[in-house]
Amino acid sequence: MIHLYIKTHNVTGLKYLGKTVQDPHVYKGSGKRWTNHINKHGYDVTTEVVGSYNTLEELIKASIPLSEQLNIVNDPNWANLRVESGDGGDTSKFIDYSKLNRGKGLTYEERYGQELATNMREVRKKPFSNSHKENISKASFGKTYEQIKCHICSNSLPSNCINRHINLCKTKTEKICPTCNITHRKFQEYCSQKCYYQRSNPKL
Numbered sequence: 001m002i003h004l005y006i007k008t009h010n011v012t013g014l015k016y017l018g019k020t021v022q023d024p025h026v027y028k029g030s031g032k033r034w035t036n037h038i039n040k041h042g043y044d045v046t047t048e049v050v051g052s053y054n055t056l057e058e059l060i061k062a063s064i065p066l067s068e069q070l071n072i073v074n075d076p077n078w079a080n081l082r083v084e085s086g087d088g089g090d091t092s093k094f095i096d097y098s099k100l101n102r103g104k105g106l107t108y109e110e111r112y113g114q115e116l117a118t119n120m121r122e123v124r125k126k127p128f129s130n131s132h133k134e135n136i137s138k139a140s141f142g143k144t145y146e147q148i149k150c151h152i153c154s155n156s157l158p159s160n161c162i163n164r165h166i167n168l169c170k171t172k173t174e175k176i177c178p179t180c181n182i183t184h185r186k187f188q189e190y191c192s193q194k195c196y197y198q199r200s201n202p203k204l
């Protein structure tokens with residue numbers, strides 16, 4: 001038996017049309033926007049069973065017209081990214097990726113407006129309270145990390161900082177100038193102003 005259901009979030013009012021072969025009152029739904037929404041706002045949801053069908057063909061005959069009638073794709077009150085056609089298909093085809101990262105490269109003022117940007121900066125300037133510091137300390141107390149050996153310098157470091165260490169190690173490895181064939185580690189060891197390594201790394 002395949003069930004077609006409508007779930008309504010009791011706090012936000014967002015709706016979701018879906019199908020399942022499980023108990024629709026227990027099954028939480030699997031849509032990407034819907035699952036993100038309940039992860040953020042909690043699963044306080046009312047479930048209405050629209051119909052139950054013996055075959056997928058029967059479900060599709062009911063779900064597609066209902067999807068179009070309720071306008072579940074374009075109406076912002078619905079979490080569906082596509083019509084419910086019973087196939088559980090790839091929703092990535094229905095996402096407008098041009099809207100993602102639209103704030104990248106913009107200032108706070110350009111992204112949020114002057115008033116909100118000012119408030120956000122003020123919040124970031126505030127130092128952590130003592131209670132906040134204590135909570136951070138409690139969360140990290142007793143936590144251990146696996147020791148991983150750096151393949152460049154052979155030092156062992158905790159797994160939470162090994163990647164940063166390796167990146168720093170790469171910048172410190174010996175460089176051989178193809179012009180003078182001298183190994184350089186420091187600025188003072190450059191053979192001349194015409195040294196290939198110095199010219200290619202003017203800020204070093």
